[in-house]
Amino acid sequence: MRLATYNIEWFANLFDRNDRLVVDDSLSGRHGVTKAQQVEAVAKVLTAVDADAILIVEAPNTGRTQNTIRALERFVHAFDLRTREAVMGFANETHQELAVLYDPEKLTARHDPIGEETGKRGSGEAPRFDGTFRIDLDIDATEDIVRFSKPPIELAVRTRAGTELRLIGAHLKSKYPHGAETRDEKIQISIANRRKQLAQAIWIRTRVERHMAAGEHVILMGDLNDGPGLDQFEHLFGRSSVEILLETGLYDPNAAKVRQLRPGPLPSTARFELEAEGRYMHALLDYIMISPGLRDRNPSWRIWHPFDDKECWEMPELREALLTASDHFPVSLDIEI
DSSP, X not given: XXXXXXXXXXXXXXXXXXXXXXXXXXXXXXXXXXXXXXXXXXXXXXXXXXXXXXXXXXXXXXXSSOOHHHHHHHHXXXXXXXXXXXXXXXXXXXXXXXXXXXXXXXXXXXXXXXXXXXXXXXXXXXXXXXXXXXXXXXXXXOEEEEOOSSOXXXXXXXXXXXXXXXXXXXXXXXXXXXXXXXXXXXXXXXXXXXXXXXXXXXXHHHHHHHHHHTTOEEEEEEEOSOOTTSSTTHHHHTSOHHHHHHTTTOBOHHHHHHTSSSOOSOOOSXXXXXXXXTEEEEEOOEEEXXXXXXXXXXXXXXXXXXXXXXXXXXXXXXXXXXXXXOSBOOEEEEXXX
């Protein structure tokens, strides 16, 4: 079975207010890319990856007139993709939803949120992902009140072979200091954002540990917006959010490689243009982590990178589609489940 995660930048912009695909020459959210070009590129990438289930990060919006499931199912129908059913968790207000497309011939998936419903009052016991988490990060004796702007999706999955597992899809808080104008503001916002991201990672870690303690298989995937050694503020807190999650026993070989003392060439899953510097920044932000009980199921990971993956590089049409579709690249996991 192949599972995948893919952050599709501004996917929501490719649909109108009634969830109809917009295939024209107007600009998409991608710099210099039309909606028609991005629609075609996304379809080519999803066709090439050919996953049995794929987490779409930044999925189309759910709102007053829009519906994520309807938009995704119309998209896959338009391009005859076999992942013809979609499931999502809690809608959010960012126009960047989390949803999973899957092939119903290979598995079933249902939204199955675990934890206490807290509302705004919060709980210190890792509540349901649409609630409020109260936590002291132990650096200033101040309690942090944390909410997910994009609550993780938590699914109960059963494969055709009979394997049952918990799948958690996440899009953690970005550390980028949006809105900052001065150096001091950038530092202040960056630290605040990292605090929130670490708290979100601890929240997910607690949930993962409970599932594993109950003997359940767990797969955590998505855009974690972090990795060991990505910025100087990591030293203030001692570890990255990825390392917090790996402490549960979850495993991703790309994350493990970055933690090595002398890692050599580093894997990356995203490519961002630094316009002022005339270059691109590469980063490892997207992961598929599996619990220990799944490591004996012959797992094999792949980053569909247009330059680093040999097959992607040697197929010009796929290579260009990957560069046009998003600033992130898919990550897939082949595993015997």
